[in-house]
Amino acid sequence: MNKLFVPLAVVAAAMFVYAPFMILAAPYESTMGLVQKIFYFHAPIGMTMFMSAFVCGIGSAIFLFTRRPGADRVAVAAAELTAILGIIVLVTGPLWARKAWGVWWEWDARLTSSLVLWLIFEAYLLLRRYGGPGSDRLAAGVAIFGMANVPFVYWSVNVWRTMHPKTSVVPTLLPGMRGPFWFCFLAFTIFYVLTLHLRTRLEKRRAELEAVYLATEE
Amino acid sequence: MIPKTTVACVALLLVLLWPGGPALAQQQPPPAQPSAAQEGFVPVDQLPKPQDTMPAARLVAIAYAFVWVMLFGYVVSIWRRLSSVERELESVSRRIGSGGRTP
Numbered sequence: 001m002n003k004l005f006v007p008l009a010v011v012a013a014a015m016f017v018y019a020p021f022m023i024l025a026a027p028y029e030s031t032m033g034l035v036q037k038i039f040y041f042h043a044p045i046g047m048t049m050f051m052s053a054f055v056c057g058i059g060s061a062i063f064l065f066t067r068r069p070g071a072d073r074v075a076v077a078a079a080e081l082t083a084i085l086g087i088i089v090l091v092t093g094p095l096w097a098r099k100a101w102g103v104w105w106e107w108d109a110r111l112t113s114s115l116v117l118w119l120i121f122e123a124y125l126l127l128r129r130y131g132g133p134g135s136d137r138l139a140a141g142v143a144i145f146g147m148a149n150v151p152f153v154y155w156s157v158n159v160w161r162t163m164h165p166k167t168s169v170v171p172t173l174l175p176g177m178r179g180p181f182w183f184c185f186l187a188f189t190i191f192y193v194l195t196l197h198l199r200t201r202l203e204k205r206r207a208e209l210e211a212v213y214l215a216t217e218e
Numbered sequence: 219m220i221p222k223t224t225v226a227c228v229a230l231l232l233v234l235l236w237p238g239g240p241a242l243a244q245q246q247p248p249p250a251q252p253s254a255a256q257e258g259f260v261p262v263d264q265l266p267k268p269q270d271t272m273p274a275a276r277l278v279a280i281a282y283a284f285v286w287v288m289l290f291g292y293v294v295s296i297w298r299r300l301s302s303v304e305r306e307l308e309s310v311s312r313r314i315g316s317g318g319r320t321p
Contacts, residue, residue, distance in 0.1 A: 027263065028265050029261065033265050035274040038281045041281065041282065084288065087288065088284065088289075095284075166257060168258060174259070177259060202300045205303045205304055205307060206303055209310065212310050216310070
């Protein structure tokens with residue numbers, strides 16, 4: 001990964017520079033108009049957030065069953081990224097909704113369950129920071145619960161009546177909209193892999209520093 | 219012998235949950251007609267006429283600016299934390315190497 005880091009970072013940067021041009025060239029949506037362009041960042045970031053919740057949950061499960069510190073470090077990194085991506089989704093969504101629905105927020109199934117998902121990962125981070133000894137295992141349980149919440153958030157738009165676009169929107173996108181959407185998704189996925197790598201490295205270095213301090217105390 | 223209160227509670231529960239019971243006797247609101255934007259996006263060449271005074275361009279600009287600021291800020295934050303820890307690790311390792319005590 002270290003060898004691939006710089007080339008991938010260059011690719012991601014180039015994709016982020018090119019993405020606005022693709023989004024500008026994409027056709028307008030018939031009922032929402034210009035504001036629908038938020039979709040090209042909002043939805044791919046939401047999908048990356050789901051992926052990150054799964055990475056955190058799987059890492060936590062591996063840590064709970066095998067006690068591998070590497071899995072725990074990946075879980076911490078993924079939890080922080082889930083929280084960051086979650087804030088972006090929860091802010092860009094209402095900006096889109098204000099124009100498309102006429103309201104900033106609606107307590108419907110998708111929006112509320114997304115907020116709950118974000119709160120679960122915030123709880124994970126708070127536990128890790130202030131939970132004291134043993135909080136790593138407790139937080140791992142919370143992460144698995146958070147991961148289990150993801151399918152409910154995803155399917156909520158199809159099960160409950162809501163103003164939010166359904167999951168059928170992405171598979172039925174027409175070519176003019178499909179290209180920019182998947183391009184942005186790829187860019188955010190590469191960005192996610194790179195930041196996950198960096199954040200995991202930070203946890204590894206912290207563990208090394210702690211081990212050095214413990215060794216000098218002994 | 220089953221207490222009378224338990225029997226009363228069960229009876230009340232049965233009445234409430236009975237399919238023809240008063241709790242479900244209320245008419246359910248008719249399902250809202252899904253709009254086109256809920257089922258799928260329909261592309262057009264021209265912008266539709268605005269019905270809302272809120273300028274869409276400003277909302278789009280704020281959304282994109284927020285995404286950039288958050289992502290850039292997060293990368294900078296990781297980079298600064300990583301540099302700080304690596305500096306400290308190097309400093310402690312050097313002190314140990316020279317036989318000095320850590321604070």
